[in-house]
Amino acid sequence: MRSRIFQASAVMACLALGLAACSSSSKSSSPTTTRTSGPGTGSGTSAPTGTPFVVLLEAGLSSTGSTLATVHLLTVATNAAASVLNSQGGINGHPVKVDIVSDGGSDPTTAVEVLNNYLASHAAPNLVMNTGPSNVSAAVLPIVASHHLLMMNNGDTSNSGDATKFPTNFDMQPTQAAYASSFTAYAKQKGYSSVAILWAQDTFTQPEESFLVSDLNAAGIKITGNEAVSPEALNVTPQLAQLKSGNPDALFYMAFGSIAGYVVQDASQLNWNLPIAGDIAASDSPVLSTPPAAGMLGTPAENNLVFQVLQASVKGSASQTAATATMLNAFQQAGGANGSVSDATNYDGLMMAAAAAKIAGTITNVNALVSAIQGLQPGQAATGVYPYYQYSATSHTPIVPADSYIFIKPAPIVDGLFVPAA
């Protein structure tokens, strides 16, 4: 009997290990580059000609669920930016090389271990990037700071944008305040005097809800109800029924994935025919932007729905620049965008580092690169997702143009862009 237990355990272990290996080996590449020079500590050493500009990308390649799609998109974005820069002669003549290491399933402990191992066996990279989320960034940022490495960070934390604490780090994601103010502008545009709010209790949405409440109050728009929903909920009928009793002009909701779908489905089942506006997480939820039978796009349940999108992610938008077109083309060549390009901010991060290197005339002087990024002006970096990221000497949390977001009727995503019906 004991041997059978061992057999069973061995089979289960092999299956689990096999799955884990399949999950990561199909997408990761081990760093094999050994470099003889790297960025100094700000002393201004110059790299020999031909030395690559090394980007270390820590990616949660074994992540699960919705995180995996984001990891894939950010990895494609990084490779696409490197490809574009290399086709233009590299950064200050240095070819861009992307080293991808896996932090497992976006695990902070693994992320720290992997970064330390990399730094022990390789010359310091010119730029560190990641795929988030915040808990991984929080673990990695102290190491990045202690090694004085330039970082473009996709997992912003409560203090990662504080330039006094992490002077070499730049957050890539705008604060949720930007999304919230877009909601308020939309409410004013539509003339809503009262709204109800529904939000999923996750790390992305909670700050967004706080900003939205403040913004709406400041704008004098009455909040008739404010309900939270667990991310593990199987429906949102109780919350919608409660909000319905407040008789608002519109429902604003902030949720991703199945919850984003439940809101639309359950509102329809309640016969609640009021305008519904979902946030950018809702527009990232494939169930809303996929036609039947796999999704709800175009069904009567979505008749009252609009969702928030980045202007540049809408096909034919006037806000798309030549840099956006270059980015989209590069995405195609790098494997395609499996979602809206609005999340692909790693592309912009590498482009800003390249622009800063050009301005500073160095790829190794981190202090000079930091100053250059802080001083970037609109149009200096060939960013494709957002037209401009404004940083300052004290804040490395980006401010993006106020009109970056718009609300559109649900539309399918084709090659990274929302394609509204004609």
Next chain:
Amino acid sequence: MAVVWSGLATGSVFALVAAGYNIFFVASGGFNFAHAQLLMLGVFLAEWGLVVAKLPIAVTFGFVAVSICLVGVIEERLAVRPTKDLDTLLITTVGASSVIGGVVQLIWGGQVLEVPIYSANTRSLLNGALPIAELWLIVTAVVMTVLLVVAIRRTRVGLALLAIAENREAALLRGINVPLLSFAAFAFSGLTAGLVAPVVGAETFASGSLATSLALTGFVALTIGGFGSFGGSLLGGLIVGLVGAEAEYWIGVQYSNLCIFGVLIAVLLVRPTGLFVSARERVV
């Protein structure tokens, strides 16, 4: 009333998971902690059958039921039969749940997919007041429970299973093929998970986080109703669903789980074996 319907429908899902736990418990005294993952896999297979393969609904039900039954059989061979005791069974079935969850993530990733059993114009009854997906969930849970109770109490196989649950050694001595019946019960629990999966998916969507939502709460429903009682599973599930929905409606989502676990503790204080199971004294 919409909140009540919603609570009953959600509770029916928990009841179906609890019933799956119970089928194997009656036959073996142990728990298959991968049952919620089997149900989740069934929901994804239902989506695949209806959307990708474009199978007729009846064929999809059969395909999913047989597929999940087979997965259950494989799990039984690899993770249940080789185990020596119930402690080991706990570990191996939790391992199996990780493997099944991993397979779902590998194949479907983080997608949330609709399971379109009902067409757009048949989604609700009574002018929209009664969502058909919720009605069918409740009906499915009730019918499944009635069938299981009848099967356990009125058939020779069911009585044999009860005998196994009562005293495994005595059942063996009476000539009952205990290993075969335990295996059959496991396969049957997989079959039932597959049969109800499309109905569950129509309400919850196919989502990689579905099993997480179901596994623990299904166990709470089972505990409230009492281990081994199918009627108890149904009642426990409905109580959990209703309490959760009403708590969310009246006092907020942050108190929902508190209320559910409050009910659980209250039930266990009054009836430690659950609402439908009585403690029996034994002569020693």
